[in-house]
Amino acid sequence: MSHPDVFMDLLNDPSRYDEQVFIGLGSNLGDKRHNINRAVDFLKKHDQIKLTDVTELVETAPWGNREQPSFINAIAVVYTRLSPLTLLSVLQYGERLLGRLEAEERWGPRVIDLDILLFGTRIVKTKDLTVPHAQILNRRFILSQLVELEDALFIPGTKDKYSDYL
Numbered sequence: 001m002s003h004p005d006v007f008m009d010l011l012n013d014p015s016r017y018d019e020q021v022f023i024g025l026g027s028n029l030g031d032k033r034h035n036i037n038r039a040v041d042f043l044k045k046h047d048q049i050k051l052t053d054v055t056e057l058v059e060t061a062p063w064g065n066r067e068q069p070s071f072i073n074a075i076a077v078v079y080t081r082l083s084p085l086t087l088l089s090v091l092q093y094g095e096r097l098l099g100r101l102e103a104e105e106r107w108g109p110r111v112i113d114l115d116i117l118l119f120g121t122r123i124v125k126t127k128d129l130t131v132p133h134a135q136i137l138n139r140r141f142i143l144s145q146l147v148e149l150e151d152a153l154f155i156p157g158t159k160d161k162y163s164d165y166l
Helices: 004-012 032-045 084-097 140-149
Strands: 019-027 049-054 058-060 071-080 113-119
Touching: 019 032, 019 140, 032 049, 032 071, 032 084, 058 140, 071 140, 084 113, 113 140
Parallel strands: none
Antiparallel strands: 019 071, 019 113, 049 071, 058 071
């Protein structure tokens, strides 16, 4: 049986969080800034995720369905040992917890959107998840925020830097 202090030391051990992940945060319904802040709090409180940075909040035009309010977006940098699909499940749970509805229209308005943009240098292509996020190169605000966070960030599987696409 482990002592609670030993357990807490294990939880706080930085070596537990060895995979750098960039998570896109977005909201265009309700109090958008508050929704993003609640999502950041959700990430901070998860015991398998270590939040290390969040970009400034930026207002962006809607993408896809343009007949909706503008978005507030940011990117969070986290470290985790969760697998990409497990992290996706955690983020989807967080979206539901924060008020996102299951049957929302693709690229439509939403209270909160949490997207895995990059997961270390991994390339993931499943029915439920594509990493790097399929729209990174099409969304200037994502590119500029990624470069702001890490100027020499390479596109996984290539020798190209994201900064080359700005």
